[in-house]
Amino acid sequence: MSRKNSFYKVDLDIDVKQQFIKVEMELYYPILQNKTDTIEFMLHRDLKVKELNGDEIRSYTFNTISNQMLPEAGNLKVNLKGTMKKGELIKIRLLYEGQLGVLQPYGDNRLTEDWIEMGLYFPWFPLNFQQVSSHNIIYDIKVKIDEGYKVFGMGEVIKKNDHWTMVKYTPTNDIIIMASRDIKVESIEDEDFILNIYYDKNSEVINKYGLWILSKYKEWFGTTKEKNMSVVFAKGGAYARKGFVVLEKYKLESNDYNEIDYFTNMLGHEFAHLWWSNAPADTWESWIDEAFAEYSALRVLREKFGEEEFKKAIKIRENRSNNTPPIKNLDMSYEKRKVVIYDKGSLLLYKLEEELGEENFLKLLKEINNKRVSNTEEFLDILTKLFEEDITKKFERLLRDF
Ligand SMILES: [Zn+2]
Incomplete structure (x- = not known):
């Protein structure tokens, strides 16, 4: 395995009714700086860490005072037995669980009966800003969820007998898992890319403008490096990752819907991030x-x-x-x-x-x-x-x- 990537191997159980998640994880974490003796992660404050161990780990603390950059995150500090060098890889075994929900009505991520959306804004997995800006996250996740839900997200998702798997081996900077009972998907293929559009209704705006915008961008900027792209009309806010765009659905349905506004600020801006998403987000x-x-x-x-x-x-x-x-x-x-x-x-x-x-x-x-x-x-x-x-x-x- 590459010594540059953070690899998350995860068993995730989602109990939608109880808004409860249980996570068992092996995290292979590359040390990013010489003389590292502690590693700090952000993790959702409402989660309880049950176990955290590994050969190189001495102890840990989990401080649930709100993180300034991510208000829903607490600070998980892992203390190592000695100091480690850049490029060394450590394995952290973690077990945690907790009841999560939705804090703001239009918050970006949530866990509710009609919409599940978990990513770094709703930090259900431990991560830090070095990982986010170095785009070094890869993962293999097994998801168990209530009957009737369709799981999708950033990565290749496959339905197995009693669970779903989601994997991504091209490095990225987030792990986004979504689920819903009534999501539909439409796929459009072109010689350069496959675009999956996830929606429940109101996909006309994509047919009317979305593909035209994408073809313009392709003409102007060249092809994206990401072959597989997804666009999701979500119940929360809009954001974009490499090859993964989340759009605000509620704006389409609101009384002050303005077509030119949605075209420019939502479709135009967020689709462009399929090309423009290489810089660190926090500087x-x-x-x-x-x-x-x-x-x-x-x-x-x-x-x-x-x-x-x-x-x-x-x-x-x-x-x-x-x-x-x-x-x-x-x-x-x-x-x-x-x-x-x-x-x-x-x-x-x-x-x-x-x-x-x-x-x-x-x-x-x-x-x-x-x-x-x-x-x-x-x-x-x-x-x-x-x-x-x-x-x-x-x-x-x-x-x-x-
Ligand atoms: Zn943007």
């Missing part, structure tokens, strides 16, 4: 993913609904980002960070496209996708390689001052 460098996703959405808006709608959307973003700090080195606890990263970021890319012209701009996007650019430095390098140094300097200034 200012996340503009690399978010600004590109946002500007991709604005570009499809322009194609479909015309220049006037596009200009309107630009204006809204300009107004929102008035009097906000620049992107570079942005403090991620800043309350309007989303405005800076998404709105201001997409405005910078708009300026760049104006400067380069469409043909050159798309050449740049293809190269960024091709090289899986994950930080600003790599981005600026490509910019310099493709065009003149002046363009890079100008863009650097915008990142720093605009």
Whole structure:
């Protein structure tokens, strides 16, 4: 097994009626830094750790005081017997269980009778931010759940006699398991990808716009590296992982549903993450993913609904980002960070496209996708390689001052 990946081998029992999960796990965890003597994970606060052991492990503590980044997580600290070196692999055996539920009405993840969605926002498995930003998670999960539920999620899911298996051996940064009684799936194949769409109703919007957006993105950015892609209309919030997009279903059904809004902010933005999802999510460098996703959405808006709608959307973003700090080195606890990263970021890319012209701009996007650019430095390098140094300097200034 690769010494770079965190491998989770899991037996997961979900009791939907009781909102109870029981987990037995072997976690093969690669040490990420020299002189490591403790490893910290986040894990859902309502879970009780029954056992945690391994040859290298001395003790552990589980502090259920809310984690700042993930409010539903507590802090699980594993103390090692000695210090370990980068690249060494340890095996942690874990047994934990607990009753979980849903905290916010539109929370991203939940465990309820009509919708089960468990991922890192609802941290049912131990993980830390180093794993999330290094995209090194692989897994093999056996799921047992009440009769009548269909299990699906990020990875290949197979129904066996009395359980389901979900495996993923291409590294990612989350383990997302979903289940529902009334989910339908439609698959669309193309020479480059297989797209699975999970929905209960209202899939028309995908037929009307979704595939068109995907074909535009393919034309503009080139193929994604992920062959298998899924889109889920979920009961909670929207988010995206590599090859896995979750959309907000309730917005489709709400009274103030606005088609152009849903097209741009939901389909356009989240689908773009099938291409743009290589940067760390918890630093200012996340503009690399978010600004590109946002500007991709604005570009499809322009194609479909015309220049006037596009200009309107630009204006809204300009107004929102008035009097906000620049992107570079942005403090991620800043309350309007989303405005800076998404709105201001997409405005910078708009300026760049104006400067380069469409043909050159798309050449740049293809190269960024091709090289899986994950930080600003790599981005600026490509910019310099493709065009003149002046363009890079100008863009650097915008990142720093605009
Ligand atoms: Zn995004």
